[in-house]
Amino acid sequence: MALTAALVGIGVAGASPALASTAPVASTSATALVPVDFLDAPTRALPAAGQSHTFTVSYRNDSSVDQVVAPQILVESPDAGPYLAPADIKVERRGADGYREVVSVGSQTGTLFTDLVAAQHTLRPGETLTERYRVTVIAPGAAGTVQPRVALYG
Structure with a gap:
């Protein structure tokens, strides 16, 4: 199992869509x-107002069984405050069609934090999200920090 994340400045060119075989998990x-x-x-660290950080979160299922995972973005306020509010930032994900969705x-x-349930995917052995x-x-x-992570379900 491997997690990689790349954090870069504004504008990542040539980003390709996520794997088509990676389907969200239905909550049945x-x-x-x-x-x-x-x-x-x-x-x-969060950038200054009006600026962005663009980054990629990638996880490969190196096991021999299906693995449910969910990428999540955490944005933590400074310990001494003031605390961040959801309206202080905008988080977007690049969809399979190449467009960004809030x-x-x-x-x-x-x-x-971003919702884990909506982000769940089942990866087959060898697949990468x-x-x-x-x-x-x-x-x-x-002010604060951005931390991408991947939740693993057992």
Whole structure:
């Protein structure tokens, strides 16, 4: 199992769509899947207001069985505050069609986060999930760090 994340400045050219064979997991049972582990990528400071960080989160299923995974973006407020609000940033994911779609952001105790349930994918052995995100700071003076990660389900 391997997690890679690349954080770059504004504008990544030539990004290709995610694997077509990677389908979202349908939630058909009354019991929701619960992550058993997280693979954290390196953190990076939020850019200044009006600027963006573009990055790629990639995970390869090196096991011999199907693996449910979900990429997640965490944006953590400074320890001393002020805490970030969801309206302070915009998170976008590049879709399979090449266009960016806004990803909703939740908030809890100073940490902003993207939804794990909506991001779940089942990877067959040997498959790789690659997601491209952009975090843009909307609010002047917003400070914090961005941490991409992948949730693993058992």
